[in-house]
Amino acid sequence: MEKAQEWFNYGIELAKEFGPKLVTAILIYVLGSWVIKRLIGSMKKVMAKSKYDESLQNFLLNLVSWGLKVFLIVLVISRLGVDVTTFAAIIAAAGLAVGLALQGSLSNFAGGVLIMIFKPYKIGDFIEAQGAIGTVKSIEIFTTKLTTPQNKLAIIPNGAIANGNIVNYSAEKWMRVDLTIGIGYDEDIKKAKNVLLEVLTSNPKVLKNPELSINVEALGESSVDLAVRPFCKPEDYWDVYFSTLENSKIALDNAGIEIPYPHSVEIQKKDN
Template identity: 80%
Template sequence: MEKAQEWFNYGIELAKEFGPKLITAILIYIIGSWVIKKLISSLRQVMSKSKYDESLQKFLLNLLTWSLKVFLIILVISRLGVDVTTFAAVIAAAGLAVGLALQGSLSNFAGGVLIMIFRPYKIGDVIEAQGVLGVVKEIEIFTTKLTTPQNKLAIVPNGAMANGNIINYTAEGMMRVDITIGIGYDENIKNAKEVLLGVLTSNPKIMKDPAPSVNVSQLGESSVDLAVRPYCTPEDYWDVYFTTLENCKLALDDAGIEIPYPHSVEIHKES
């Protein structure tokens, strides 16, 4: 009983000494988190009204949110009685080891900053980078999120994005659709070109300027290959691609123009 009383008294002393600090630290954290949330929400509204670029807006808000949270944690720790100077020294000492361990993350952060500065792409652009083709959904501090044509989410590190090749299909406001269609060697090339051009000019989603074109691209083994080249907006690319491919086949069939296909010849030896 005496031992239990001693522990109880010791607990009471600890509660008296650290209780107020702990309660204050918890209140600071709760109020601080609420203030950060309200501040970020207000800044988001201001940026939206000021027509800030969506990519820059999200990047800056994410960066500010994390910075404020780190400051809040340091404030809470200092309120608990931990010497902030000592704490900072410990963080600085551990910073080198953490930095070496997180070289990739630091590179991605630097890549995100470079993307925000030089703006090779923005949210909504159709790009191809690091072997991925898709629409830019979000540019975060460390990664860029793309939505692929298969509606898959691709997450690419910003370090690789900033240091690699990027093809931005949206920057010029148009994309060229590349389709190759073969016709038989006995067919009239001029007639085939007229039929295919008719398909292109009748599609309202295909641009008039630059004008679509149909040209001989190759004399193949079994066909004369025609390069069908319409232009459209990035948003209409896949619709124009599939529609043009189908309509070209139907138009050539209606015109009686043969689209050859490989034939195999079997040789039977007489026994």
Template identity: 75%
Template sequence: MEKAEEWITYGLDLIKEFGPKLVTAIIIYIIGMWVIKRVVRGTRTVMSKSKYDESLQKFLLNLFSWALKIFLVIIVISRLGVDVTTFAAVIAAAGLAVGLALQGSLSNFAGGVLLMIFKPYKIGDLIEAQGVLGVVKGIEIFTTKLVTPQNKLAIVPNGAMANGNIINYTAEGKMRVDTVIGVGYGEDIKKTKEVLLKVLTSNPKVLEDPAPSVNVMELADSSVNFAVRPFCKPEDYWDVYFNTYENCKLALDAAGIEIPYPHQVEIHKDA
């Protein structure tokens, strides 16, 4: 009975000593998170009005949010009575160990910073990197998100992006569409070029500058192959690509120009 009373007394003493600190720490945390959300939201509004680059804006806001949250956690811990100096030393030691274990993550963070500084691409650009082709959806602290032509989300580490080859199809504002059309050897080359070029110039999505081109590319085994190369905006690439093949076939048929294909010849033997 006496031991039970001692435990109850001990518990009450703990509540009296640490209860107010714990309640205060919880209140500080709740209010702090509320303030951080408002501050980040306000910062986003200011950056939007200042016409910050969207990629840089998201990256900085993400980094700013995490810095504020870490600062809040330190305040909460100090309010609980923990010596912040000692805590900082422990965190530093733990940080070293974690840093060694998470070298890849730190490399990705550094890669994200480099991407923000040199800006090889931005949100909305069509790029090819690390074997992935897609439109940049977001550049975060550790990763870059791409949406592929198949509407799949690809998440690529920033470390690999910063240290690898990047092809930016959007940067120049125009792309060349490479298609190959073959016609029979008996067809008139000049007439064929005129028909194919008319297909390109009649497409409103094909740019006038640089001008589209049609040239003999190869004398193949069974066809004369033409390099049919229109230019277009990056967002119109697939429309122009597919329309070029379809419209070239229709135009060649209308002009009576043969597109060669394998023929099967039946040999009849007399019984």
């Protein structure tokens, strides 16, 4: 009983000594978290009104949020009575060790900074990088997220993107659609070009400027290949690509112009 009483008294003393500090630390953490949340919300509203680039906006907000959270944690720990100087030394040593272990992450952070400075792409752009192609969904501190045409999420490290090749299909106001359509050697080339020209000019998504072109690209084994080159806005690329192929086939058929198929297929059809 005496031992239990001693432990009870010791617990009371600890509660008297550290209880207020613990309660204060909890209050500081709760209040600080609330302040950080409100501050980030206010910054977001100010940036939106100032028409900040969305990519830069998200990057800066994440950076400020993480910085304030680290400061809050240090403040809470110091309130608990931990020597901040000693704690800082421990953090510095741990930071060095973690930094060496996470060199890739640091390069990704540096890559994110470079992306924000030079802006090779922004949110909403359609890009190709590191073997992935898609629309930029977000640019974060360490990674860039793309939504692919198949509606998949591609997450690419910023370091790899910053040090690799980037193709930004949305950077210019227009894109060229490269198509090759073959016609038979016995067909009238001029007539075929006129039919294809009608297909392209009747498509409202094909731009008048730059001017489209239809030229003989190659004399193949079984066809005269025509290079069909319409121009369109980046967001209309696939619509123009697929509609041109389909409508060209229909128009050439209606005009009685043959689109040859491989001889192996032709022989097989005759055998059947």
